[in-house]
Amino acid sequence: MSAAPTCVDKVFGAMTGPQRVGQLFMGAVTPSAPDRQRIRLMHQSHVGSVFLAGRSSAGTQATKSLVDSLQAQADTVAGSRVPLLVSTDQEGGHVQVLSGPGFSTIPSALVQGSWSTSSLRSQAATWAEQLRAAGVNLNLAPVADVVPASLGKNNAPIGGYDREFGHTAATVTPYSNAFAAGMAQSKVLATFKHFPGLGHVRGNTDTTANVVDSVTTRTSSSLEPFRSGIKAGAPFVMISSATYSRIDPNHQAVFSSVVIKDMLRKDLGFKGVVVSDDLGQAVAVKAVPPAERALNFLSAGGDLVLTIEPNQIPAMAKAVQTRMAQNPAFRDQMNQSVHRVLTAKRQAGLLTCE
Template identity: 75%
Template sequence: MASHQSPTRRPGVSRRVWLASALAVSLAAAGVAGVQVSRAATIDPSTPLSKLAASTCADRTYSAMTTAQRVGQLFMGGVTPSAPDSKRIALMQQYHVGSVFLAGRSKAGTAATKSVVDGLQAKADTVAGHRVGLLVSTDQEGGQVQVLSGPGFSTIPSALTQGTWTTTQLRSASAGWAKELKSAGVNLNLAPVADVVPASLGTGNPPIGKFNREFGHTAAVVAPHSDAFLEGSLQSGVLATLKHFPGLGYVRGNTDTTAGVVDSVTTSTSSSITPFKSGIQAGAPFVMISSATYSKIDAKNRAAFSSTVIQTLLRKNLGFKGVVISDDLGNAVAVKAVAPGDRAVKFLSAGGDVVLTVEPNLIPAMTKAVQSRMTQSSAFSTQVNQSVHRILNAKQKAGLLTCS
């Protein structure tokens, strides 16, 4: 095979321009055409050449997409694995939905679930000759929140029980549970729960404590166990999600079933933020945003619609660079008073990336609102651009996107 050498950097040629030229040669060698040296203006001189080559896959895929395909990547729609609704699946395919959420309990086991997922993946969009695979997620926390069970799946104990294990034991167990998910075609787990429920509230906390979904009652217990669950999942090749930022441990209402849920305790520096900070440092690729309102952080907006929560606290203060996903914006009572299209636009405007709706029939109204907003606001369009890139980069890490 003929060798391909990067151009020698000549005197007077900036590293920035030289990097772009070297990158173009490297990609041409790999059969990647159409890379312009004019891209140099966007290249950080400190970025290693290998990273530049890897990052262009998302760029090239994005460039080849239609607007409808780009917008579709911003959505995750619900599918019932035990009884997939062909009409809803066809709707999601029509709107180029890039991710699915396996919702509702299934006892069918890994092989049957894999068959359902393979059918969904076969309907994923093809862009520039390459299939852009679906992120396939579920809630596989353990205890009362384990969507998938049956042959091939372990019975996972509650997080409260997991929190009594050593972190080494939990990391190993989590890696095993993630392998089961992967064998079923699931590449994203909407877990671990990083919320801290104080012992004084315990089961009096409807969304988390009532179901023993917390690893413990202090940040000192939750953070290392949440990290261990996260690390085990990533070790087995399944993306994981810290939830429900900035925490649902102090609320007295469940946002799925209750409107006007307010946390009047948590601040931007509360110890209950620590598990999220720790998980981000441990490499969390996804963070889910709560739909409660945090009166001491942003009293005017639900967290899912708050740029203070997403842009300032999560991204700026905690340094999160991954994918921000919403809690359910479809059936959740917390957002029922907001028109479906506005829910999507508000979440994305606040800095979110993936709109999760358990009810996919809302996706047409949501995508229409997003596309309309894009025509009205260049700033919003820029945010959409950034969000789609984050999602495509996550897909590349999950092996769902290739440009070779």
């Protein structure tokens, strides 16, 4: 048996129940104005991952000192600190959370897609070095969505912001892979998003309810960037909050076991961490009470609940603890999810079990 699972098993075995549940959550911190009360709340809920949200132009050093203060509060298990996964959205163009001294100004994915893949990989390695200098170990990028040229800017979430590398799966695939490879080269975990693709929708799930993709199927060519990224070892995949009427008309993807367990896990063989898109403020999920959002996503096969609204985490965590106590199958599934999150931390060099 390799050393990694042994280390993960050791940490997992030493955790309390609430500490394990805390590993299933990622709450937002705004680097430009950190809310101490929310940070305290996340600490009390043993939250194991944070997302740097909003926009900050403070630069790498200021960001690092904030992250260091958050890491100093990470849970201690069996005498050792279990550090936080610290993520942000550092795609480029309109979506670059962290800027200022020490950070490059990253062009949009559409521009990145006009470079050679080797050039993108080397640039992405540089951007990842900057993230690491700021204490960030997980990037919620690359965008692996394929926006057809015919839809273009009318695709509000991706095309409207030039977030796609190109307009065909054949273009997007090598570029999303190059971006992820550059991240990995500088030891930042990458996230392929938004599975099974936001390229064929018009509405933006952050601001619009009932966003439906009536095109994508379980065998669509637009899945190729995800399939290829997973083969190459993608550590994280983010799930879309849209509904895919030709895959599972009854559930949004983020709450669909067909999408997560059947397509992502079985069809594509993904073994890494499945993270939700925002389950805090996104209009797409507003109709579902927060505790149910977490339960529905985790039950469907998700591992890590991302919420921009940390105030919801205590209710979410309590609901998960209650369900685990009542339902052994759910408890086993959650324990597997915690193992996946801890394995990602091990991969990021955060867990040491000497």
